[in-house]
Structure formats: structure tokens, C-alpha cells
Amino acid sequence: MIADRQLRAENRVVIAHVYTATAAIALGAVFGAFQGFSRAGALTAPAWFDYYRVLTMHGVLMALVFTTFFITGLSLFVTYRAIPRERKLVAGWLGWWVMLAGTAMAAAEILGGNATVLYTFYAPLKASPWFYIGATILVLGTWIVAFELFENVVYWRKTNPGKPIPLVVFCAAATFVMWIVATLGIVAEMALLIPWAFGWTPGINVMLTRMLFWYFGHPLVYFWIMGAYIIWYNIIPTRYGGNTFSDGLTRLTFIMLILLSTPVGIHHEFTEPGISSLWKMVFTVTTYGVAIPSFITAFAIFASFELMAIKQGRKGFIATVKALPWNDPAFAGAGYGMLLFILGGFGGLVNASYGMDTLIHNTIWIVGHFHVTVGGPVALTFVGAAYWMIPRLTGRALWKPEWALLQARLWFLGMLIMSFSMHFAGLLGAPRRTADVSYFGAATAQAWQPYMLAAAAGGFILFLSILTFVAVAIGTLLQNRKTEPMQATFATPATPSESTPAALQHLFRWGLLAFALAVLAYAGPLGELLRNPGYLVAGMRTW
């Protein structure tokens, strides 16, 4: 048995990661609500209010800080609990401190107005070098956390020869194998941006930075989704007394995600010069390929639901859905998230489609799409998982579980209103990333305004939902009357793990193969660019 003292020490590391994520989503929500009203023209912004600075903060906090700190916290938590041992927590803490320092450095530059470049920081918009350095340090901090996870995998292999890695640890480690392959792109881009921002190099190759950014930018999305899948496969079945459908299929899904997440980034660059249409078509095909592990997941989740229903003697789709614990906040987060993911998936196929993309590229449709994906299945699943994790971290029962349930429902409603409005406005041509879309009363732009108001209303409901989450998270931390055990159990597969093929165990070899595949896929477009690299651009500060 692992001593209580050890559990508490591990919990403190995880609490640091998870509550940093909570702070990020809270701040991000405040900025998000501001933007919605400002863009709809429903709020006369004060002079100090700078839409693009706030938008940069919102994007960085939600897309890079909240998600990353939550996934590092979750992955450490499941690894610590699934592989109990006496351990030093140096890497877990060091990773947190480094990530926090990087975040603080980047945030200071954004708030100071020296990095109003949005979370994609497209060159040749030239931010302060400390913004790029801060973002790089945040990424390097995640590598330290990855090291901690991999060290535990190696320990398990050594002490349990021939036995498969616990499924939940396998999923977490696979997520970070993919992340390492993906973040190589952003680190390479930063190696170009930082000396340029200091003025040490005269110019920047804009297309090269964009290609490196999206080499990283799309697998970033899959990093979030894999975080949600860790929860869907390993934690959610325990909420309805079910099983993970299959051990082997889960491992196969994560390996497919390691392999297929990275060679897809060019689909963000369909409307750009400098990449010939042949490579755009190739990346349409690879992007469709990465939908397959998500189909497998949809199948496996429904199969797990059905196994539970059969065990309870129920039959049929409606009876199965009714049997699910929709009043459990942890399940409700993931359950509503799954419903939103179905909508997000449809939109994603449009975005990935070579020919259709020009109808919606850079319109607010895209913003609707990524809110219904990262803000739906991912963030709502994370918040639901926080309701499961926080009592196990603090030893205290969840404060106001009925608020937690209300929170999930508000989120679902707010997200439907906001993302549908954004999708429709986008089809009518409303652009994204624009402070004011009235264009001095142009007729085309008039048609967008009602949707902008509806999106602001949906955004405000989301804001209330996030406040409710923060209240429950902090309330649980501060109140200490009811206690709960800190033990965590994970779903067991319906088929025993011993039957899983050994080839599915070798995470690091799959990681190497994934890098080779990414290099192979990018050899075409990157080779084309490097043969004909074009002009270096000096860059400027336009804000």
C-alpha cells in the first residue's frame, strides 16, 4: 500500500496543474464574453479596451494554457494512480514551474501590448522576442512532464516484464508521444522567429513559418482530443458501471492518432500561394484519414454503452441512452461533449475538403467549428473530469454537485447557440478575427448582425457556465466538511488485456514511425518551398 503521505504529495503536483488550468479558463472566459458583446456592437468599448489584445489573451489562455495544463495534470494523475510506487516528484513540479514561467512571460508581453499577434502569431507581424521565448518555454515545460510519464512507463516495463502497460497510462503516454512529434514543428518555427524578433536576422520566410506553425497547429487539436479520449475510454465507463469496449482497439486507436495526427497540417493552408494544388489534394486525403480513429472511438463508446445496457437487461437505442447517468456531473460533461463532437465532425469534413474550403476559410464558420470541437467535447469533458478528479485530489466531496450539473447543461445550451450562430454567419461571409464587422453599414454586413448578437448571447451563457465551474472547483478546495476517499479506479476492458498483440505496446517505436510519416508527407510541400523559397520579409508591428 502506498502511504497516505505519498498520495497527498502526488496530489499537490496535480492540483497545481489542474488549478492553473482552472485559472486560465476563468480568465479566458472573461475575455471571451467581452469579445462577443464588443463584436456584436452591444457594448461600447472603453478607450483602453483593445479588441485584438483581448482576443490574443483569450486564444492563448484557452487554446494553449488551459488545455495544456489540464492534460499534463490529468496525465500525471492517471499515471500516479495506475502505477503506485514510492517516487520523487521532481519532474512533475519542475514541469509545472517551467510551464508557468513561460506562460507568465508570454502573458506579460501580451498584456503590455507588445504581442498583439493572436495565438497563431503569423509572421511578419513582429511581436516582442520575449513573447516567442515565453511560448517556447511553455512547450519545453510540457516535455519535462512527458519525461515524467515516460519514466513511469519504463519503470513499469522493468518491474512487470511481459505484462502490458496499464491502459490508462498507455493512453496518456501515447498522447505525449504524439505531442513530442508535433511540438518539434513549433520549436523549429521559434528558432526562426526569436533571432528575427531580436533583429539578428534581416528577414523571415513567411511561408516557411506558416508551414511549421501548421505542422504543429493541427496535431495541437489532436493533443486536446486525445486528452478527451483518455477520459472517454478509461474514466467515463466507471460512471455507469461499464467497461472499456476493448483493450486492443483502444491501444490501436491511440497508435493511429500518433501516426495520423501530424501529416495533415496543410489543410489549414488551402487558400495560400506557394503550395501547389497537388499537395493540397494529398493533404485532403491524409486529413480524412485522421477521422478514422474518431470513428473507431464513436463505435467503441456506443459499444461500451450497449454492453452496460445488456448487462442491465435493457435493449434498444433509446433504453440504452436513458440508462446513462445524465445527472452525474462527470458523465454529463463528457456525454454532452460527445453530442457536440458529432456536430464538430461534420463541419470538420467541410473544412478539410480541398474544394469546399474556399467558401468558409477564415470566416466565423471556422470559429464556430473550433468552439464546438475544442470548446465542446474537449473542454466540457475536461470540466466533467475535473468533477471526478477534484474529490480524489482533495479528499473532499464535490461542493454543490447540483451546480456542477447545471454548469454542464448551461454549457451545452450556450455552445449550441453560439456555434450555430457562428456557422450561419460564416456561410453568409462574416469574417473571423475582426473587431467590428459592420463595414460602415454595407448591406452584405447588415445580414450578419443578428447572428453576432445571438453568438454574444450564447457566449454569455458559456461565461456563466465557466463561472459556475470555477465556483465549484474553488468551493471544493476551500470547504472541508465531507470527506471522500482519494482512490481512483479506471475502467477495465471487456476483453482481457493479455490478448492484446505485443506490437501495440511499443509506444516509442510508433513515435519514431510517426515522425518518419510526417517527414514523408511534408517532403512534398516543404521540398517545393525550399527549392523556391522566395523573398525574406522584414516584418513590422502593425498595432
Place this chain on the structure above:
Amino acid sequence: MTFGITMLIVFLAAIGFAAVADDINPPSGLRQIDPSKIAQTPPFDRPGLRRLADGSYEAYYVAQVFSFDPASMTVPVGSKVTFYVTSRDVVHGFFIPGTAVNMMAIPGWVNTQTHVFTHPGTYLLICHEYCGVGHQNMFGKIEVR
């Protein structure tokens, strides 16, 4: 799952057919231009509309913070217009809502797309990539009469 994968293949076949048979391809200009010498590089030294012998048009645009050059132009209904766009400074967008004219203007590159204006009206031309503090004011007009 089988259904899903089948649908993926069907969709891909449709996109591939549209690309090959109907020439529905995304804008992929491969020409380069020195962004510091746009004013000396024909035809971008004189941005604007050119009528070709076959009755179609070429429109040369320079995007810069925070305007398009030319800011407005007029073409007859039914005109086939091939747009050529480049940027003088940072990345801009070139988007005409209500059409599939949607491309990025990248300094150093010339991007291109063709559109037939079948309906009369005043079309907005907007920058749909964040380019700085005045981004929301960066737009132009195309009159189709």
C-alpha cells in the same frame, strides 16, 4: 464505422472528380514578387482592372495596412475576372463574401483566383486575416452592373 469510412471514400471521390472534371481547385499561386519593389514591378506598379482581348478581365490588387489598391472597381454582369493579389507588408486576406473568392495575400507571393460575376450588385471585398489595429477598416468594393 464501415459506413463512416465508406462515406469518407465517397466524399474524397466527389472532391477529386470536382477538381479534375470541373477544375474546382483552391487558389495556389506560385509566382513570386519582391515585396519591397512592388511599385517598380509590372503589372503591380499600376494596380487595377485590365480588359483582355477575349472579353475577360484581369484585376491586379495590392493589399497593405489597412487598405486595398484599388479600393473599388466596376465590371459588367457576366464578367469573368481573374484576380491577382499580393501584399506589401504583412499577411492579409482577400475575400468577397457571397462568392468563393477567398485567398491569402502573402508578402513575396502572388495569389490568384478566377470568378464569374453572374449577379449584379455591390460586393464587399474584405481583409479576413488579422493584420493590425485597423484590420476591421480594411475593405473595398466591387460594383457588378
